[in-house]
Amino acid sequence: MSTALPELVVPDRLLLGSGPSPVPERVLRALAQPTIGHLDPAFGALIEDTMERLRWTMVTRNRTTLAVSGTGSAGMETMVVNFVAPGERVVCGVNGLFGERMADELTRNGAIVERVDGEWGRAIELQRLIEALDGQTAALFVVHGETSTGVCQSLDGLAEACRERDALLLVDCVTSLAGQRIEIDAAGVDVAFSGTQKCLNCPPGLAPFTASARAVERLFARSEPCRSWYFDLRAILAYWREDVEGAPPRVYHHTAPINMVYALREALGLVLEEGLEQRWARHQRAHEALREALATLGLERLAPDGEALWSLLAVRVPEGIDEAAVRRRLLLEHGIEISSGVGPLAGRVWRIGVMGAGAAVEPQRRLVQGLAELMGGDAGEAVARLEAGWR
Amino acid sequence: MSTALPELVVPDRLLLGSGPSPVPERVLRALAQPTIGHLDPAFGALIEDTMERLRWTMVTRNRTTLAVSGTGSAGMETMVVNFVAPGERVVCGVNGLFGERMADELTRNGAIVERVDGEWGRAIELQRLIEALDGQTAALFVVHGETSTGVCQSLDGLAEACRERDALLLVDCVTSLAGQRIEIDAAGVDVAFSGTQKCLNCPPGLAPFTASARAVERLFARSEPCRSWYFDLRAILAYWREDVEGAPPRVYHHTAPINMVYALREALGLVLEEGLEQRWARHQRAHEALREALATLGLERLAPDGEALWSLLAVRVPEGIDEAAVRRRLLLEHGIEISSGVGPLAGRVWRIGVMGAGAAVEPQRRLVQGLAELMGGDAGEAVARLEAGWR
Numbered sequence: 001m002s003t004a005l006p007e008l009v010v011p012d013r014l015l016l017g018s019g020p021s022p023v024p025e026r027v028l029r030a031l032a033q034p035t036i037g038h039l040d041p042a043f044g045a046l047i048e049d050t051m052e053r054l055r056w057t058m059v060t061r062n063r064t065t066l067a068v069s070g071t072g073s074a075g076m077e078t079m080v081v082n083f084v085a086p087g088e089r090v091v092c093g094v095n096g097l098f099g100e101r102m103a104d105e106l107t108r109n110g111a112i113v114e115r116v117d118g119e120w121g122r123a124i125e126l127q128r129l130i131e132a133l134d135g136q137t138a139a140l141f142v143v144h145g146e147t148s149t150g151v152c153q154s155l156d157g158l159a160e161a162c163r164e165r166d167a168l169l170l171v172d173c174v175t176s177l178a179g180q181r182i183e184i185d186a187a188g189v190d191v192a193f194s195g196t197q198k199c200l201n202c203p204p205g206l207a208p209f210t211a212s213a214r215a216v217e218r219l220f221a222r223s224e225p226c227r228s229w230y231f232d233l234r235a236i237l238a239y240w241r242e243d244v245e246g247a248p249p250r251v252y253h254h255t256a257p258i259n260m261v262y263a264l265r266e267a268l269g270l271v272l273e274e275g276l277e278q279r280w281a282r283h284q285r286a287h288e289a290l291r292e293a294l295a296t297l298g299l300e301r302l303a304p305d306g307e308a309l310w311s312l313l314a315v316r317v318p319e320g321i322d323e324a325a326v327r328r329r330l331l332l333e334h335g336i337e338i339s340s341g342v343g344p345l346a347g348r349v350w351r352i353g354v355m356g357a358g359a360a361v362e363p364q365r366r367l368v369q370g371l372a373e374l375m376g377g378d379a380g381e382a383v384a385r386l387e388a389g390w391r
Numbered sequence: 392m393s394t395a396l397p398e399l400v401v402p403d404r405l406l407l408g409s410g411p412s413p414v415p416e417r418v419l420r421a422l423a424q425p426t427i428g429h430l431d432p433a434f435g436a437l438i439e440d441t442m443e444r445l446r447w448t449m450v451t452r453n454r455t456t457l458a459v460s461g462t463g464s465a466g467m468e469t470m471v472v473n474f475v476a477p478g479e480r481v482v483c484g485v486n487g488l489f490g491e492r493m494a495d496e497l498t499r500n501g502a503i504v505e506r507v508d509g510e511w512g513r514a515i516e517l518q519r520l521i522e523a524l525d526g527q528t529a530a531l532f533v534v535h536g537e538t539s540t541g542v543c544q545s546l547d548g549l550a551e552a553c554r555e556r557d558a559l560l561l562v563d564c565v566t567s568l569a570g571q572r573i574e575i576d577a578a579g580v581d582v583a584f585s586g587t588q589k590c591l592n593c594p595p596g597l598a599p600f601t602a603s604a605r606a607v608e609r610l611f612a613r614s615e616p617c618r619s620w621y622f623d624l625r626a627i628l629a630y631w632r633e634d635v636e637g638a639p640p641r642v643y644h645h646t647a648p649i650n651m652v653y654a655l656r657e658a659l660g661l662v663l664e665e666g667l668e669q670r671w672a673r674h675q676r677a678h679e680a681l682r683e684a685l686a687t688l689g690l691e692r693l694a695p696d697g698e699a700l701w702s703l704l705a706v707r708v709p710e711g712i713d714e715a716a717v718r719r720r721l722l723l724e725h726g727i728e729i730s731s732g733v734g735p736l737a738g739r740v741w742r743i744g745v746m747g748a749g750a751a752v753e754p755q756r757r758l759v760q761g762l763a764e765l766m767g768g769d770a771g772e773a774v775a776r777l778e779a780g781w782r
Contacts, residue, residue, distance in 0.1 A: 005660040008421040008653055011433045015426065020649060023426045030399040031650060032423035035406065035414045035594045037728045042402050069596070070461045070621060073645040077621040105620040197646055203426045205460070205596055205648035228619065229496040230461060230468040252733075254464040255588060257596035258411060259422060260651070262399055269396040337428045342643075 013331075014358075016367050017339035018147050018312060019175070020197035020204055021355035023263075027202055030266035031259050038256045044249070047240060050261055053268035054208055057200075057276070058192070059183035064216050066240040067264055068193070068207040068231065069257050072174040075193025075207030076105055079170055081226050082219055082233040083191050083211070086110030088138035091167075093124045097148035097342050098172055102141055109227065111138075120344050121149045121314070123307040130161040139168040139190075145176030147198075148342050150314035150351065151303045152180055159188020168215055174198060177208065178271050179283045179311030179355060190215040196260075199283070199311050201356035202267035205260040230254065270356075283310035286359035289389025290352065291315075293368045296385055297377040302349055311359070313352045314341070323347055326374045334370040361390045404722075405749075407758050408730035409538050409703060410566070411588035411595055412746035414654075418593055421657035422650050429647045435640070438631060441652055444659035445599055448591075448667070449583070450574035455607050457631040458655055459584070459598040459622065460648050463565040466584025466598030467496055470561055472617050473610055473624040474582050474602070477501030479529035482558075484515045488539035488733050489563055493532050500618065502529075511735050512540045512705070514698040521552040530559040530581075536567030538589075539733050541705035541742065542694045543571055550579020559606055565589060568599065569662050570674045570702030570746060581606040587651075590674070590702050592747035593658035596651040621645065661747075674701035677750035680780025681743065682706075684759045687776055688768040693740055702750070704743045705732070714738055717765045725761040752781045 015022050036043050055065045068078045080102075084090055090111045092103045095118030106113045116132050118124035124142070133140060140162050142153050155171065162169045168190040173182050179199030184192055190212045196202035211219070211233070219233060226232035238251040271279060287310040291301050299315035301308065317323040323340065327350065330336050341349035352367070368386050372379035406413050427434050446456045459469045471493075475481055481502045483494045486509030497504045507523050509515035515533070524531060531553050533544050546562065553560045559581040564573050570590030575583055581603045587593035602610070602624070610624060617623035629642040662670060678701040682692050690706035692699065708714040714731065718741065721727050732740035743758070759777050763770035 004664060007417060008424055008437075008657055010424045010427050010437075010653070011431075013425070013427045013431065013433075015428060017428060019646060020426045020428060026398060028423040028425070032419040033399055033401045034404070034419070035411045035588070036401050036404045037406060037408060037411060038595070039730075040402075040404065040722065040728065042404075046399075046401075070465065071646050071648060074461065074621050077619065101620070108616055108618055108620055195646070197426070203648065203650040204429070204646040205651055225499055227499055228468065229492070229499055230465050255410060255462050255586070255595040257462060257594065257648075257651070259594040260596055260648070262401070266399055273395060331431065337431060339430075 012335050014336045014363055014366060016353050016358050016363060017337045018351045018353055019195065019355065021199070021201050021353055022357040022363065023201055023203055024270065024357055026270070027263050027267045031203065031263035033259070033262050035258050038258060039250055039252060043258065046261060046265060050265040050268065051240070053265060053272060057178055057268055057271050058208070058210050059276070060185045060210050062184065062210045062212055063241060064237060065210040066236070067261065068209050069254065070207055071204045072193065072195030072207050073101070074231065075195070075209050076102060076172065077228065078207070078209060078231040078233060079191050079193055080105050080109050081228040081231050083168060083170065083215055084109060084111050084139055085222065087112065089114060089136045091116060091129065091132045091137055091140045093118065093129055093142040093153065095122060095124050095149065095151065096120050096143065096146035098143045098146055098174070102172065121151060121302045122304070123151050123153050126154060126157055129158060133161055133165050133167060135165060137165055137167045139170050141170040143172040144182055145173060145180060145309045145311060147175040147312055149302060149345065150309045150312040151307050152176065152309040155187045155189070163188070175311050176309060178279060180309060181280045184210055196264055196267065199355045200264070200267045200271065202263045203260070205257055206264050283354060283359050285390065286364065287313055287354045289386050290354060290364050292389050293382045293386035296382045297372055297375055311353065311355050313354055314349045315352065316349055321375060323350065329374055330370050334366070336367055336370050361387065403726050405727045405754055405757060407744050407749050407754060408728040409742045409744055410586065410746065412590070412592050412744055413748040413754070414592055414594055415661065415748055417661070418654050418658045422594065422654035424650070424653050426649050429649060430641055430643060434649065437652060437656060441656040441659065442631070444656060444663060448569055448659055448662050449599070449601050450667070451576045451601050453575065453601045453603055454632060455628060456601040457627070458652065459600050460645065461598055462595045463584065463586030463598050464492070465622065466586070466600050467493060467563065468619065469598070469600060469622040469624060470582050470584055471496050471500050472619040472622050474559060474561065474606055475500060475502050475530055476613065478503065480505060480527045482507060482520065482523045482528055482531045484509065484520055484533040484544065486513060486515050486540065486542065487511050487534065487537035489534045489537060489565070493563065512542060512693045513695070514542050514544050517545060517548055520549060524552055524556050524558060526556055528556055528558045530561050532561040534563040535573055536564060536571060536700045536702060538566040538703055540693060540736065541700045541703040542698050543567065543700040546578045546580070554579070566702050567700060569670060571700060572671045575601055587655055587658065590746045591655070591658045591662065593654050594651070596648055597655050674745060674750050676781065677755065678704055678745045680777050681745060681755050683780050684773045684777035687773045688763055688766055702744065702746050704745055705740045706743065707740055712766060714741065720765055721761050725757070727758055727761050752778065
């Protein structure tokens with residue numbers, strides 16, 4: 001092949017599924033800035049800046065706040081290989097796909113997994129999680145924002161219960177970060193990971209990550225090496241942090257995904273500009289407006305009041321609707337992506353993202369009109385309800 | 392913080408170090424195309440395209456040819472966690488940092504590592520590698536292009552020796568792919584990984600990866616689960632490949648780094664347009680021209696004739712030159728990045744990338760002029776030698 005190949009053109013899509021979410025032009029512009037070296041002092045400054053913006057977004061002072069070089073699940077793996085030793089007992093809340101995923105990850109890594117199962121579509125009762133802890137528990141894991149069900153798990157009292165038993169509190173905030181209130185330090189979370197392609201509106205490819213001083217102290221006290229070379233946080237910290245004892249600044253471990261760091265930093269800048277309280281409130285408002293609008297089409301939310309994740313609205317698909325066909329036509333004819341259900345909810349729900357730039361009236365109006373048309377509903381009424389919710 | 396933050400601007404750099412390498416505008420434009428969904432049929436088509444372009448670049452028909460969602464070392468980890476079981480004996484060639492890294496990775500994963508050590512800056516004698524194999528050897532690992540020394544390891548006869556003993560041949564071609572002749576099928580390589588930020592001229596963030604049918608057959612015959620969730624190739628294949636037995640197409644595992652796949656596909660398109668033979672020849676020519684030019688400044692190549700990696704020219708820094716100071720001034724005053732030595736070569740060599748768009752007379756002229764000025768050499772003579780080499 002030696003003829004010129006056509007340059008990439010991608011179809012126009014409105015991303016209102018479970019992620020990725022709509023990426024603002026400004027983030028794409030940052031992504032496409034020229035690549036510079038991972039040991040260039042100018043990149044070092046960008047790293048510092050990214051860490052500081054991430055601390056602000058996670059509401060934490062943890063020095064160990066960085067981005068793991070992989071998508072959200074790479075953050076999950078980094079959490080486990082560094083903070084759970086083989087043979088340790090971990091209580092794992094499972095009320096959706098991402099709790100299941102963590103139970104699988106823990107098992108592969110030799111942990112003794114104590115599952116606390118909950119219904120898909122409901123939060124897990126806090127008391128059940130706390131009662132599962134005992135003196136042998138090394139850690140408690142919960143999913144703050146369950147992307148598979150649109151449920152937000154309350155963390156109330158979990159940190160205190162963990163500290164009493166000297167256990168770590170581990171949290172998945174992939175879909176909640178910057179879309180639903182989560183304050184890492186105030187909630188007493190020891191280790192948390194997130195993803196870039198949800199409420200941060202950045203392309204997928206990095207996993208925001210934070211760990212408390214007490215978690216990091218335990219990590220450095222471990223005598224065995226980390227089972228993973230790529231996710232070895234002690235080595236990664238020697239690159240990301242300039243203050244690791246005995247290490248010269250920016251010790252090469254692996255080449256950071258330079259351009260993805262550009263994009264994440266810019267996406268975090270947009271969060272800072274909006275303000276966290278304002279952003280959380282906007283997500284709630286967008287969620288509620290859309291919920292009202294979709295209810296006019298017979299689409300009822302799966303999560304009960306008080307347990308909803310603002311950034312992901314999972315709605316039951318009424319009997320008689322061919323969910324796969326509607327979803328496919330919505331994508332191919334209207335250019336709008338929403339997501340199917342997974343696991344026990346496959347074929348029974350649609351998962352609709354309410355994430356960052358997608359949590360706005362204009363994209364939601366397009367979605368509501370498209371769905372009304374394909375489902376044979378009253379678009380006018382649905383849009384009116386949507387707009388009323390935004391007023 | 393609620394005021395507008397300035398958008399990202401990065402300094403102008405010419406990347407002639409050990410990687411990342413210069414990224415063409417066209418690749419950056421592809422990178423910045425709007426994000427679409429990882430389950431969108433349009434993205435499925437891009438994945439197929441990327442796999443096909445990668446097969447062409449790796450000169451392989453392996454159906455299992457894809458990009459791992461992390462930087463080059465994520466490819467290394469994917470190789471080990473999937474193709475080496477704990478307790479298996481692996482012969483590991485070590486003549487530089489990346490051989491050391493693999494020995495470390497293997498040890499962490501419970502393999503019995505049989506090191507064949509070689510001098511940093513020399514290839515390992517093939518006979519020594521072959522003699523280290525025995526009936527118990529599960530795999531032989533070598534680094535085809537040692538980025539730490541600029542040495543290319545011949546693979547002649549290794550595949551035959553491995554097959555006789557039913558061992559897999561595992562190869563790191565991070566820095567050699569698309570810069571030095573490597574033909575995966577013809578060389579009998581079973582599993583290989585690469586990186587995007589070397590001769591492919593793509594930002595870092597993905598690891599091109601390929602595995603032979605016999606390696607994949609062994610993988611699927613394994614009864615124990617992969618120790619890593621994130622790098623579990625059996626699960627990853629259900630997303631990347633549409634032909635995995637029993638699996639519906641594109642089963643979600645983790646969210647692919649969408650925009651990085653755009654960029655890799657475009658970067659591979661540039662390789663296809665140039666042609667592999669032409670590209671390999673250009674890298675050799677660029678390497679030799681630069682070597683001649685730098686010799687006039689007293690900078691002699693570390694690798695002996697017949698063992699040089701075209702894409703990375705490591706040169707000895709003469710006595711009396713403050714290598715760190717020159718390197719720093721080259722970066723900050725001339726905007727040109729080159730790399731220091733590492734390990735036993737720290738402070739003793741410079742590593743100069745000759746990678747893709749960097750393997751051209753114009754960037755090399757800037758480098759030679761800058762170095763001549765900072766080292767007090769004759770820029771005119773050095774440039775004349777460079778240009779003669781390109782004529």
